Amino acid sequence: MSGFQALYRRELRAYFSSALAPLFLVIFLVLTAAFGFWFGGFFERNQADLSPFFIFHPWLYLILVPAVSMRLWAEERHTGSIELLLTLPIHTHTAVIAKFLAAWTFIALTLALTFPCWLTVNYLGHPDNGAVLAAYLGSLVLAGSYLAIGSALSANTQSQVIAFISTVIVCLLLLLAGQPIVLDVCRAWLPSLLVDAISALSLLSHFQAIQKGVLDLRDLLYFALTIGVWLWATTVLINHQQAD
Amino acid sequence: MIEVNALTKRFGDRVAVSNLSFSVRPGEILGFLGPNGAGKSTTLRVIAGFTPASSGTASLGGHDVSSSPLAARRLLGYLPEGAPAWPEMTPLAFLECIARLRAMPAERANARLKTVIERLGLGPVLHQRIDTLSKGFKRRVGLAQAVLHDPPVLILDEPTDGLDPNQKHEVRSLIKEMALDKTILISTHLLEDVQVLCTRALIIHQGQQVADATPQSLAARSRFHQAVTIQLHPDVEADELALIMKLIHAVPGVREIDIQAPAQTAGHQITVFPQLGHDLYGAIRELASQADWPTQDVRLELGRLDEVFREITRAAGDAA
Structure with a gap:
């Protein structure tokens, strides 16, 4: 366990000792505020809730989370430090989980720094704080899913640019899977069972359910499974890549 | 282990x-x-x-x-x-x-x-x-x-x-x-x-x-193993060098002699390779001191690892 802790701490510290942390924090906070208050029509709605703020998260994360996840393994492979890490007495899956959790913690901290938005709605009215909390949770697990996908795709390359772009594409596909634009195309030539399956894979519909304040176990299970499967894929990819 | x-x-x-x-x-x-x-x-x-x-x-x-x-x-x-x-x-x-x-x-x-x-x-x-x-x-x-x-x-x-x-x-x-x-x-x-x-x-x-x-x-696998190298003074005359070469040739057990032209401040360098099992060092040393050759150094070679390394890896390369 101490190996896990040591790696987790190292990774978390690495975010803050590079220019990434301040840059990411500022961009994330500016964009969430800008999208929520201006484009989301926060004031025009005359409703004391944070929907306009959360509704853009899937799209913001689409660019911001891959920027965090791209370095997870691609950088280790590029500098060769992966050889050091994986000859220390820790398992590959331990390293995968420690690195993932450190990145997730970093994003959770960023998300926590949006608390002034929450204070603002509480000052302006009486929001359903339970729903707000559920939406924060939804946002966090969505970011975790993107990160897990990014982790696997980062393990697949030495290039952080490739890791970034491939993560954006895969996340976008999974986001849109449940949208009419995708489903209508699929319906034309796929059996309805498969169409339903594709629709159930959609990150967006599961996020929207939670974001509305409905905490369904199935949605949470979906995100837990997504994270688990992609982290497992990361471990497999890393072990496989050392072989050739 | x-x-x-x-x-x-x-x-x-x-x-x-x-x-x-x-x-x-x-x-x-x-x-x-x-x-x-x-x-x-x-x-x-x-x-x-x-x-x-x-x-x-x-x-x-x-x-x-x-x-x-x-x-x-x-x-x-x-x-x-x-x-x-x-x-x-x-x-x-x-x-x-x-x-x-x-x-x-x-x-x-x-x-x-x-x-x-x-x-x-x-x-x-x-x-x-x-x-x-x-x-x-x-x-x-x-x-x-x-x-x-x-x-x-x-x-x-x-x-x-x-x-x-x-x-x-x-x-x-x-x-x-x-x-x-x-x-x-x-x-x-x-x-x-x-x-x-x-x-x-x-x-x-x-x-x-x-x-x-x-x-x-x-x-010891080097061809230089047990060879004797004689470093001469830079100002050795040609006829003196010829005489030295003749004397070395006469030593029993000599298989081959290499001579390298003077470089910078050093004179000719002569390397004498023995036939298998012959020890030339003592004989050449004695010869050099008796005849009072203008030497800077007479030394026994232990073998050159770089040469062995080249030999081994080249031979293996040819075989492959």
């Missing part, structure tokens, strides 16, 4: 390491030699448990690196090729992190940190980011990481690469000291490392083992 048994590593169709077997015992320093691309680093990676073997086994202290990796890795200090480290850390933070990753108790970690930092002269750069360090310092940080937990088995990929002569000397004496009770495997392309450091040398070429012997017995 390092045990390697019929180790083979293929990348696709390319065979990087072919059927390699050897073992290293505590107290030994095995030098792993070979031209670039011979499969040195690949072999070390397999033994360190980073890359799985295609077939064959490797074990450290009795623990197979693929079936009980953690037990094997606990015994191992490993310096990977190029001495990678996490670039944004300082050497101190890096070494402290390695100590925690290896689950060293705090007290022991502190004591070892102090020793290692002092032995490798890392004091002046402890708080500087690793990516701003010179090549020599980076290499020493990598070495510090490998020896931090005082492991019984050390695998070092080119430990002296990029170091200046003083640092090389320091690192070599550190390795020699540790060899008293440890099993050490180093790869190098510096024959000097082999000569002053290794108790045994294993040469591989195109993934195959082509020699496994002590540096002395390897040197």
Whole structure:
């Protein structure tokens, strides 16, 4: 366990000792505020809730989370430090989980720094704080899913640019899977069972359910499974890549 | 103790390491030699448990690196090729992190940190980011990481690469000291490392083992082994040189004579090769002093490792 802790701490510290942390924090906070208050029509709605703020998260994360996840393994492979890490007495899956959790913690901290938005709605009215909390949770697990996908795709390359772009594409596909634009195309030539399956894979519909304040176990299970499967894929990819 | 048994590593169709077997015992320093691309680093990676073997086994202290990796890795200090480290850390933070990753108790970690930092002269750069360090310092940080937990088995990929002569000397004496009770495997392309450091040398070429012997017995394979080299004064006249050559030819047991033209401040250099089993040194020495030759030096050659290395790897290349 101490190996896990040591790696987790190292990774978390690495975010803050590079220019990434301040840059990411500022961009994330500016964009969430800008999208929520201006484009989301926060004031025009005359409703004391944070929907306009959360509704853009899937799209913001689409660019911001891959920027965090791209370095997870691609950088280790590029500098060769992966050889050091994986000859220390820790398992590959331990390293995968420690690195993932450190990145997730970093994003959770960023998300926590949006608390002034929450204070603002509480000052302006009486929001359903339970729903707000559920939406924060939804946002966090969505970011975790993107990160897990990014982790696997980062393990697949030495290039952080490739890791970034491939993560954006895969996340976008999974986001849109449940949208009419995708489903209508699929319906034309796929059996309805498969169409339903594709629709159930959609990150967006599961996020929207939670974001509305409905905490369904199935949605949470979906995100837990997504994270688990992609982290497992990361471990497999890393072990496989050392072989050739 | 390092045990390697019929180790083979293929990348696709390319065979990087072919059927390699050897073992290293505590107290030994095995030098792993070979031209670039011979499969040195690949072999070390397999033994360190980073890359799985295609077939064959490797074990450290009795623990197979693929079936009980953690037990094997606990015994191992490993310096990977190029001495990678996490670039944004300082050497101190890096070494402290390695100590925690290896689950060293705090007290022991502190004591070892102090020793290692002092032995490798890392004091002046402890708080500087690793990516701003010179090549020599980076290499020493990598070495510090490998020896931090005082492991019984050390695998070092080119430990002296990029170091200046003083640092090389320091690192070599550190390795020699540790060899008293440890099993050490180093790869190098510096024959000097082999000569002053290794108790045994294993040469591989195109993934195959082509020699496994002590540096002395390897040197003895050199055509220079037991040859006598005479260094003449620069101002030797041509007729005097001709006379000397004639006298040497008359010595029994001489097989061949090489003569090298004067270079810079040195005069002609004559190398006399003996027939098998003949000892020329005494005879030539006596001849030189009796006839009062204008020599600067008469010496017995022990053999030249670089020449043997070239011979072995070229012959193997032709055979392949």
